[in-house]
Amino acid sequence: MGKLGTLTIGQAPRTDITPILDAVLAADLPRLHAGVLDGLSRSEIERDFTTVPGQPVLITKLLDGSSVIIDRARTEAAAQRKLDALEAEGCTTILMLCTGHFERLRTKRARFLEPDRILPSTVAALTHGAQIGIIVPLAEQIDSEADKWKPLASPPICAAASPYQGDLAAVTKAAEDLRSRGAEVLLMDCMGFVESHRRAAAAAGLPVILSNSLVSKLASELV
Structure with a gap:
C-alpha cells in the first residue's frame, strides 16, 4: 500500500475537507497532510504572500477558521517546496487540495493529482x-x-x-x-x-x- 499526501494552500489539516476524503479512502491508508501556510502567523502570511494588483489571487482557510487572500504566483513557489517535502516523507500519491490553476508544480516520482x-x-x-x-x-x-x-x-x-x-x-x-x-x-x-x-x-x-x-x-x- 502506498502513502497519500495532501497539500492545501492554507494550513493543515483542513478539517472541512478531510472528512470528505476519509469517507472514500481505505481506513488503513497512511496519509500525511501539509499546508503551504503551516506555522505562519497572519502577519507573516501578509508579508510573504501579499497580493499584487492585477495578478491572480487565491483564497484559503487557516487553522483558526478565518480565511485569507493570497497571491497565486507566490503560493505556487511555496507549494513546490511542500511537494518536495511530502515526497521526502514517502508519499507515493499527492493530492492538491485547491482547484486553482498552477502552471509549474511537479513531483519527481509521486503521482500528483491536480484538481484544476x-x-x-x-x-x-x-x-x-x-x-x-x-x-x-x-x-x-x-x-x-x-x-x-x-x-x-x-x-x-x-x-x-x-x-x-x-x-x-x-x-x-x-x-x-x-x-x-x-x-x-x-x-x-x-x-x-x-x-x-x-x-x-x-x-x-x-x-x-x-x-x-x-x-x-x-x-x-x-x-
Missing part, C-alpha cells in the same frame, strides 16, 4: 454539453481561472460566493443567478465548498457538482 487538471475534462464528460454555471469564491477569479475551462463544450457562466464567510444565502443567490442566466448544471469551484454549500446551491433546482467530493472519489481509485 482533473475537473474541466471530467465535468465536460459528465455533462454532455450542458451549460455549466460555476460558483467561484472571489469575483476576481472569474477571469483569472477562465482558461482552465477550455475543455467544456461552451464557455461557463460564473458567479462568486465565498465558502469561508458562513453565508449560505449568498451561495443560494449565486446559484439562482446562474440558473436565471441559463445554467443547466452547477459546479462549486473551490475545495472549501462542502455539503452544506451544495445543499444551499441545490435550492436553485439544478444538479450541483461539489469539486472536493468528485476529486476525492476519483483519487480513491488510485490509492
Whole structure:
C-alpha cells in the first residue's frame, strides 16, 4: 500500500475537507497532510504572500477558521517546496487540495493529482454539453481561472460566493443567478465548498457538482 499526501494552500489539516476524503479512502491508508501556510502567523502570511494588483489571487482557510487572500504566483513557489517535502516523507500519491490553476508544480516520482487538471475534462464528460454555471469564491477569479475551462463544450457562466464567510444565502443567490442566466448544471469551484454549500446551491433546482467530493472519489481509485 502506498502513502497519500495532501497539500492545501492554507494550513493543515483542513478539517472541512478531510472528512470528505476519509469517507472514500481505505481506513488503513497512511496519509500525511501539509499546508503551504503551516506555522505562519497572519502577519507573516501578509508579508510573504501579499497580493499584487492585477495578478491572480487565491483564497484559503487557516487553522483558526478565518480565511485569507493570497497571491497565486507566490503560493505556487511555496507549494513546490511542500511537494518536495511530502515526497521526502514517502508519499507515493499527492493530492492538491485547491482547484486553482498552477502552471509549474511537479513531483519527481509521486503521482500528483491536480484538481484544476482533473475537473474541466471530467465535468465536460459528465455533462454532455450542458451549460455549466460555476460558483467561484472571489469575483476576481472569474477571469483569472477562465482558461482552465477550455475543455467544456461552451464557455461557463460564473458567479462568486465565498465558502469561508458562513453565508449560505449568498451561495443560494449565486446559484439562482446562474440558473436565471441559463445554467443547466452547477459546479462549486473551490475545495472549501462542502455539503452544506451544495445543499444551499441545490435550492436553485439544478444538479450541483461539489469539486472536493468528485476529486476525492476519483483519487480513491488510485490509492
